[in-house]
Amino acid sequence: MxxxxxxxxxxxxxxxxxxxxxxxxxxxxxxxxxxxxxxxxxxxxxxxxxxxxxxxxxxxRRSSSSDESEHALAGVAVASADLASQISQVKSKEGLKNFTTFHKRVELTGFSCKRGDLFCTIHNYSYKHNCPFDYRNACQNTIAKANPIIEAKKLNKI
Incomplete structure (x- = not known):
């Protein structure tokens, strides 16, 4: 075989x-x-x-007229300025690695609060670090935005 x-x-x-x-x-x-x-x-x-x-x-299309190219360059300059500000904000958030209350260093185990502060595993809940963020109003606002009120048109009486 x-x-x-x-x-x-x-x-x-x-x-x-x-x-x-x-x-x-x-x-x-x-x-x-x-x-x-x-x-x-x-x-x-x-x-x-x-x-x-x-x-x-x-x-x-932009290269066809010089005015449009000048506007495009101005737009690029504005966009680059916005990008630079966003990068600086990201770098400042990356630099935040200390526990807000006790200034203790937290590495990967840090939890971010709604206000943007950083907390350890013990103080990550809002009632542990006396957070003034109003969760109730924030939830009500998100629900109100997600579910708008819809009213039907009234019918004419015969």
């Missing part, structure tokens, strides 16, 4: 986990991705292609 190697048959390879660590199995046909991750990647590539085409059209 001929062995399976001589005939050309082979046992399937061991299953390979998806390269995106989503706990599903991938295959070599889908670049070791599961079907969902592959579909997401294809959609993402299509969106990037659309954005690139749209930005190329914008660049061509």
């Amino acid at each position: 001929e062995s399976s190697k001589e005939i050309g048959c082979r046992a399937p390879d061991d299953p390979v986990l998806c390269i995106n660590d989503c706990d599903f199995f991938g295959s070599s046909a889908t670049m070791n991705m599961c079907s969902k991750c592959q579909k997401d990647m294809i959609l993402l590539k299509q969106e990037h292609a659309k954005l690139a085409a749209a930005s190329n059209k914008d660049v061509a």
